[in-house]
Amino acid sequence: MKNIKIVYLVVASFLFTFCSNDEPTGPPLWTPDISNVVPYTTADATVAYEAFNKQFYNPTAKLYYSTTEKGGLGSIWTQAIFWDIAMDAYKRTNDPKYLTLIKDIYQGAYQEYDGFNYSNKVKWFIYDDMMWWVISLSRAYEITKNEEYLQNSIKGFEYVWNGSYDPVNGGMFWDFQHSGKNACINYPTVIAAMELYKITGDEEYLTKAKSIYDWSKNNLFEKTTGRVADNKIGNNPGWSDYTYNQGTCIGAAVALYKETKDAAYLNDAKLAADYTKNVMSSAEGILPAEGDWNEQGVLKAIFARYTMALVNDGGQEQYLPWLRKNGDVAWRNRDKNRNIMFRDYDIPCPVLTVQSFEACSAVGIMQIAPPAQK
Template sequence: MKKTIYVLLTSLFITAASCSKGSEGTKTPGKTTGGKTETETPSFTAADATTAYTAFNRYYYNPTARLYYSTTLQDGLGAIWTQAIYWDMAMNVYERTKDNAQLNMVKDMYQGGFNQYDGYNWDNTTTWFIYDDMMWWVMALARAHQLTGNQEYLQKAIAGFNRVWDGSYDPVDGGMFWDFKHSGKNACINFPTVIAAMRLYKITGDAAYFDKAKSVYNWAKTNLVDANGRVADHKIGNNAPGYEDYTYNQGTAIGAAYALYKETKDNAFMADAKLYADYTKNKMCTNGILPAEGDFNEQGVLKAIFAQYITQLINEGGQTQYLDWIKTNVNTGWNNRDKARNLTWRNYALPAATGVMQSYESSSIVTFMQLVPTK
């Protein structure tokens, strides 16, 4: 991704100020108990999940390019790495609905990426200018193969993984560099590498992927995570880790730990996943609401990545203690949508913007809605 890890203090201040307003969403009259009237945020439905995705496509999808615009102005495509996140969203919708038309959407988006990004030519250093951009696509390509059985998707995923591993992995000190210049080792390449490696291991049975996943996870846990489950954004050389709280780093750490737990049944990995989730819930939220990342930049997509892995922990891992928290976020964000367009945005706690919006900031609630159970 085009890195925005060094966020301006001004942007942080705006985000914190917006988030500090808490969960003041649209409320409906609730029940009366003990003479005190309570209010409840309306719960979203499966129909709402479809409505949200339909609106997202109406305002952001380019059917010619078969990829997504960056804004409602529809004057340019979104960043290369975010298209892989939107492809994940399309797969989520298909898994929820089992609609054949949505399966065609999944196939169309693969072709859109093929056309736009030099046939997934991983050696093109103009198209691909950073390792984690590639790895987001490798993860999605492996998942698309799992969903469809398409061998072309698998071969592209394997080639992409090998390209990143050969260029990014540090055979001396361990861990993955995020950029071609090897300026630092970031969470956004290390934990996704674990997830991608575990997917390829499950598909191919090649134990080398499993070994690589364990090696990278061990490095990342040792160098990028503190005792409270806080995931650092990066580590540069022998310097101390750079701790900047981002939901996607917490999310991919959850996903990496859970993937290893699912394979090994080692409870230490499950404990890690819960620790990362607990930090996000208890330290990164205001009144339970996730931070409003993405002040008109690509960070708006971060919570869409978090959605993938916290819901996996809930739905597959049985960690339902997080469900009410996540539902509160989804319901608050959906009820604060721009109701004229049914577009959601990055700051769940406040009414959505009504002017120009970015696909990045509109994506996370839509993603959550495909993944969170409605009953």
């Protein structure tokens, strides 16, 4: 009996180590049968978004809970991504209640984050958190034409640029201590600059966008494969695969391509998308789960947004069926009692506690990737 127990503990220890490794290492070792997945519809997209809000939106704080247990609020940068999804739902449906929600979420953020006082280093403690909001504020301005949104976007961009940009070696530091230059600040800076350039016409934004993109391509981008490094500390790139880094690289490249018509940008975007599809995804093309009880669950929502920019603004429609398939599989595997989905699209959504981070990404896909026509 003692020997049996020892064998059991050894096997259990191996399985725990194998299954709990969250470092992205490529496609999973198994693929489910997804041949009979039913495509989601526009009605399904609305049901999914309504269910997400029912489970996670806090109407008092006007921001989102971190879990279905409705305890504390989700982290500051993910609230910007949830706001993006609200904008997508409005643009898809033109439903005035979602326009009201866009305005409400802004008020919730304004109250929670010290009126977008970016120098408050208790509320705002890292540069990339600010830049996600800069992007979302500019998008909200385009929808609402509320000048306050635009001014807070401009103010945030200037604050981050002045504190984060390295005028000697180029690139953006992700933290106040300048410990490293991460993809999650550099590529979003390009996207934010291009958003503000589109709105204001100020050529300085375009110049900054090109500068940061060039640094990122030379320091964070593997030019033969399309792989994006997570960071660069000193002279050493950190090669970890994350969908949001692939996505923001795509988004930055597409934004510059749309403005300049320089095919080199479009080629970079396609290379990054192909790496995500062919290397990071499963054999069936299902995006990686990413994360275990942490904010990584939100990453695919960011990837989907900028891959759809590649489809729409880059004219690369070959990526649309891939995104649809991911939405289809996630919707099939939803918790049908709550109509919420999970970060791992391949498996049924857990029936117990689920994070807003991990429930949001497939909802985001369904708002922006138009369903296949029946």
